Amino acid sequence: MERGMGGSTLSVVLGGLGVLLLYRMLLRLRPGARVQDAVVVITGASSGLGKECARVFHAAGARLVLCGRSAARLQEVVQELTASSAQSKTKTYTPRTMTFDLAEAEMVARAAEEIRQCYGHVDILINNAGISYRGNILDTDMAVQRAVMDTNYFGPIALTQALLPTMVRQRSGHIVVISSIQGKIAIPYRSAYAASKHATQAYFDCLRAEVESYGIAVTVVSPGYVRTNLSLNAVTVLDKSTAMGRDPKDVAKAVLEAVRRRSKDVVLAGPLPALAVYIRNLWPALYFKVMSLRARKEQRPQDA
Ligand SMILES: NC(=O)C1=CN([C@@H]2O[C@H](COP(=O)(O)OP(=O)(O)OC[C@H]3O[C@@H](n4cnc5c(N)ncnc54)[C@H](OP(=O)(O)O)[C@@H]3O)[C@@H](O)[C@H]2O)C=CC1
Ligand SMILES: CCCCCCCCCCCCCCCC(=O)OCC(=O)COP(=O)(O)O
Numbered sequence: 001m002e003r004g005m006g007g008s009t010l011s012v013v014l015g016g017l018g019v020l021l022l023y024r025m026l027l028r029l030r031p032g033a034r035v036q037d038a039v040v041v042i043t044g045a046s047s048g049l050g051k052e053c054a055r056v057f058h059a060a061g062a063r064l065v066l067c068g069r070s071a072a073r074l075q076e077v078v079q080e081l082t083a084s085s086a087q088s089k090t091k092t093y094t095p096r097t098m099t100f101d102l103a104e105a106e107m108v109a110r111a112a113e114e115i116r117q118c119y120g121h122v123d124i125l126i127n128n129a130g131i132s133y134r135g136n137i138l139d140t141d142m143a144v145q146r147a148v149m150d151t152n153y154f155g156p157i158a159l160t161q162a163l164l165p166t167m168v169r170q171r172s173g174h175i176v177v178i179s180s181i182q183g184k185i186a187i188p189y190r191s192a193y194a195a196s197k198h199a200t201q202a203y204f205d206c207l208r209a210e211v212e213s214y215g216i217a218v219t220v221v222s223p224g225y226v227r228t229n230l231s232l233n234a235v236t237v238l239d240k241s242t243a244m245g246r247d248p249k250d251v252a253k254a255v256l257e258a259v260r261r262r263s264k265d266v267v268l269a270g271p272l273p274a275l276a277v278y279i280r281n282l283w284p285a286l287y288f289k290v291m292s293l294r295a296r297k298e299q300r301p302q303d304a
Contacts, residue, residue, distance in 0.1 A: 032260030033174070033217075036061035036090065039119045043102065043159065044129025046073035048228030049178060052252035053126055054081060054095065059088060060256060064095035065118050067111070067129070071099045102129055102155025103147065112162030121170055122163050124259060127156035127177040132234035133192045136299075145192045152196035157203055164211070173216040174259055177204050181224045181269045184277045185287070188295035193234075197222075208264060217262040224269030226251050 040057050044050035045066035054066055058081045068074050074097040085092040096118050100111035115122065130152045133144060160175055167173030182190060183197035201220055208218035225245030232238045251268055258266045267274060280287045 032257075033262055035124075035256065035259065037063060038123040039063045039065070039121060040124040040126065041065045041067065041098075041115055041122055041163070042126045042128055043067040043156070045077060046070055048230060049223075049226055049248045049251055049255075050126075050128040051077055052248040053128060053255055055084070055249075056252045056256045057124075057126075058092055058095060059084070059090065061090045061092055062124070063093045063119055065098055065115050065122075066095050067098045067100065067115075069099060069101050071097065074099065102159070103150035105154070105158055108155055108158045109162055112159055115163065116166055121166050122173065124174045124176065125160060125163055126255065127160065127175070129155070130178065130196075130230070131193075132190075132230045134189050134231075134234060135192075136189055137191050140192065145195075148192035149196050149199070152193070153199045153203070156200065160207070164216075167216050168211070168214045171215045173214075174219070174262065175204070175207065175211075175216065176219045176221065176255065176259060178255075179204075179220050179222045181222050181267065181273045181277070183220070183222055184267070185273070185280050186291075188291055189298060217264075219258050219263050219266060221251075221255055221258060221266045221268065223251055224273045 035057060040062040042050055042053050042057070042064060045054045045064075046068035050066075050068070054064060054077055058064055064081075066074050066077060078095050078097060081092075082094055098111050098115055098118075100107040102108060131148060133140075133148050135144070156177060160177075164173075164175075167175075177200055179200045180193075180197045182194040183201035186194040186198070201222070204218050204220045211218065223246065225241045226248050227243060227245045228248050229238070231242040246268065254266065254268055257263075267277070276287065276290075279290075
């Protein structure tokens with residue numbers, strides 16, 4: 001009798017898993033959202049992951065608006081992309097550029113207006129620009145905490161809110177934000193950065209629920225280390241973890257795929273950081289212990 005019940009529980013579980021797998025396979029078979037001719041705005045397009053996103057979305061036939069602080073560096077990207085179009089079979093467009101500092105609220109508002117005027121609407125906004133910061137909290141000025149928040153959080157949400165009404169009017173759109181695995185777990189000596197990415201995750205999770213009924217999708221992408229100059233720009237050395245990180249080309253392809261699939265939350269990290277996200281939620285005491293050991297290990301001699 002008992003064995004019979006055990007057998008039926010097992011078949012219910014296996015049946016459930018089978019239905020789940022089938023559902024996931026069917027989801028994959030759905031035709032992806034169209035990127036050809038879509039108006040795609042990418043921030044931080046002058047280097048690293050933003051530049052690679054520009055490459056893949058350009059090759060997919062998107063009409064790009066590339067944003068950054070340096071007009072010259074953005075023009076270099078435009079020239080590279082235009083040169084690459086010669087061999088392309090897809091219809092491609094010469095990207096437009098927009099120069100502004102995300103940390104300057106007034107500049108963001110003006111830029112949003114100009115971005116809207118480029119093509120009259122925006123289909124996809126990729127909030128990619130960001131800066132890193134490493135340092136212990138005792139030595140970190142409030143000015144630094146605010147500066148990281150301005151670039152990584154307030155700038156992207158200001159741009160998003162300024163472009164949102166056009167998406168609501170057109171009843172379609174897609175907002176992507178490049179967060180970090182540090183939006184889901186906090187590691188020592190990254191207070192400003194991890195806080196800005198946690199805030200990002202929370203804001204865009206709220207946004208997703210609020211705008212779904214207007215046909216607008218929201219994707220939060222949380223990569224682990226990516227081989228770019230992010231740490232170089234923050235700490236003036238390219239650290240080992242970043243140098244051994246994922247190829248930004250692969251991450252950019254995953255962003256394109258996430259847009260096509262209208263994915264909600266994408267983690268692009270190795271097994272250990274991915275496990276850490278679960279441990280943080282399921283066994284916080286263990287996570288805090290591991291982080292405290294890590295903080296001691298990385299403590300600089302003068303802090304000891
Ligand atoms: N590299 C990594 O290991 C990881 C990166 N990420 C995230 O990926 C995103 C891209 O970073 P990544 O490509 O690695 O780093 P890069 O330093 O190569 O690129 C950062 C981009 O952001 C732009 N930017 C920086 N500050 C501002 C500002 N105030 N206003 C406007 N644009 C600005 C820069 O443009 P310019 O200087 O020309 O203005 C640059 O194009 C970031 O959000 C980062 O947090 C997430 C996880 C891991
Ligand atoms: C026995 C089970 C133990 C479970 C706990 C495991 C804890 C493992 C911790 C792993 C931490 C990984 C951190 C990865 C951080 C990262 O990839 O950040 C990328 C960035 O966003 C940029 O980082 P930067 O360091 O340059 O600011």
